[in-house]
Amino acid sequence: MTDATVSRPGERDVDPVTPVLTKRWLSPNSWTLETYEQLEGYTALRKALQAHPDQIIELVKASGLRGRGGAGFPAGVKWGFMPKENADGRTARPHYLVINADEGEPGTCKDIPLMMADPHSLVEGVIIACYAMRSHFSAIYVRGEALHCIRRLHAAVREAYDAGYLGEDILGSGFDCDVVVHAGAGAYICGEETALLDSLEGKRGQPRLKPPFPAAAGLYACPTTVNNVETIASVPFIVNGGSDWFRRMGSEKSPGPKIYSISGHVERPGQYEAPLGTTLRQLLELAGGMKDGVPLKFWTPGGSSTPLFTAEHLDVPLDFEGAAEAGSMLGTTAVQVFNETVSVPWAVMKWTQFYEHESCGKCTPCREGTFWLAQVLERMVDGNGTEEDIDTLLDVCDNVLGRSFCALGDGAVSPITSGIKYFREEFLALCRKNAGTNADETAGDPALVGAAR
Incomplete structure (x- = not known):
């Protein structure tokens, strides 16, 4: 597990970006509530509860936060699809937030380390997102094989309940929110949002025909938003730092920091946090270069489901637009690196x-x-x-x-x-x-x- 930074793509002689998502990863007992609260934990929640839910949605929209699960859809826009309350201030049907933590893409290893090292950042993000979308229930769907991760999330949720961050009348705001950690059974297809919802309902995990989309009829046929772990874990930082601060990192259309999972033939494989738009050339420098000096042959920018790149693509900006313009996809930023010995x-x-x-x-x-x-x-x-x-x-x-x-x-x-x-x-x-x-x-x-x- 490594957190590192690089300068913004296309700029020189600028200060390195301070770690954001990985800032607590190397702290002692970083997964505990005590450590989290010492490092600004749950300050964003207090701030969010003092604002109107629509203000939180507009803040996330203004930040340009895009889904970190692969599709890159603007998170604030997705939240805005949820139906509004009636004139009496209530919603006609329950609203649900579902966290897609079923990380199964070959080469992807960003969400599980995040939940292992800093689970409370996800929990706090969940509560803020639920408040913004008028939801009082969230399910975190975790890949069943990630047993240690599931245990750590359960412990974090219990700590949050005991501290009054979850349950009824959170911090005296009158807002209620419950979170359930659900273990999947190890099916890659359940990483697809509608198959995940079917699995949550106890059915066989298979994708649904769309429309209707989850925002209209998701979990138990109620309005539902499905977000990736890294997406929701970014929310507390946006609430505390503001949209302008968030946009200072990354590129214009793909703002913010990103966790790049680098595996394969590099000297130091691991997770590297860098601004969106960072190139493989820069990432290889962070990872110590090619292992044993054997030249690069091909690589994946976002896991095995994204079209391959070659050594000619070393300077492609790894953001949503840059990867697409070069003929691939950013995906989950699962950078798998292969040298010339691989067929x-x-x-x-x-x-x-x-x-x-x-x-x-x-x-x-x-x-x-x-x-x-x-x-x-x-x-x-x-x-x-x-x-x-x-x-x-x-x-x-x-x-x-x-x-x-x-x-x-x-x-x-x-x-x-x-x-x-x-x-x-x-x-x-x-x-x-x-x-x-x-x-x-x-x-x-x-x-x-x-x-x-």
């Missing part, structure tokens, strides 16, 4: 096997497509592929992309299409190797020579 077809095959396994099976393009993509890639990597297999892969990808219920199908084809785009020669080399083997076998058998003719 691209092999890496793509391993990711595709993951998506085949994790497909929920609800829609045909994803269910059938990931199965056949994995079959073809396995055959190619085993040395039994043909050049026609490359066209088959691209054809299947075209039939999956944009045709599945959720983004799992799109994510499954991204490494394949981008891998072939940048490293087609590697895929062809596997086919030529197979063709050469077949030719040698044919040359040694007169019967096969005749058959070949």
Whole structure:
């Protein structure tokens, strides 16, 4: 676990940005209420409760905070979709806030460290967000395998209840709020917000057809907002620091700090906090450079579901606009770094096997497509592929992309299409190797020579 800073992209000789989201991570017993309160903990909540809920929503809108779960949708706008109260000050149906902590994207490891090191920042953010959206209940949906994280969150919620930050009449404000920590069962599909809601309701985790969207009919068919852990944990800092302060970090359209998860062939893998728009070149400097000095070959800007980048993309700004303009997505900023020793077809095959396994099976393009993509890639990597297999892969990808219920199908084809785009020669080399083997076998058998003719 590492917190570090860099200067703003495109600027020189400026002061480094002070850690924000990771400021408490290295403090002794950082996960306890005592430490949290010593370091400005729950001061933002007191400030927020003195304001009108709409003022909090407008503050988050003005800050430009965008969803940190991958889509990058403006958080304040999303909060604003929640129905307003009636003339009597009450809402027709309960409002719910659901926290997506089902971190399962290969290479992503930012939310679990945040909840382990600083769970109260999430809890405080939840209470503020609930107050802004007139919600009195929130569920934090955590990936079931993250047992230590679940225990730490349970402890933080208990501490918050005991201190009067949760429950009835919080800090004498008249606002009530309850939080439940829910453990999932380890299904990648439950990272999709509507599949997560179905799982919370006790159903099989499968994506819903939209519309209706969760803001209109989410958990138990009531208005619901689903936010990522890092998104909500940013809220207390915005309340205390203000929107202008938040916008001084990052880029114009993607403001604020971001936790970049760097793994793979680097000297110091870990979590690095930096302004949005930081480049891989800068991140590699923070991470000590390429491991053992072996040159970079390819990397993912936001996990395995985002199109690959190569060494030519070292200076692409890693914010929502920069990654998209370069042909990929920022995703969850899961930066997986691979050196020249790694086979691209092999890496793509391993990711595709993951998506085949994790497909929920609800829609045909994803269910059938990931199965056949994995079959073809396995055959190619085993040395039994043909050049026609490359066209088959691209054809299947075209039939999956944009045709599945959720983004799992799109994510499954991204490494394949981008891998072939940048490293087609590697895929062809596997086919030529197979063709050469077949030719040698044919040359040694007169019967096969005749058959070949």
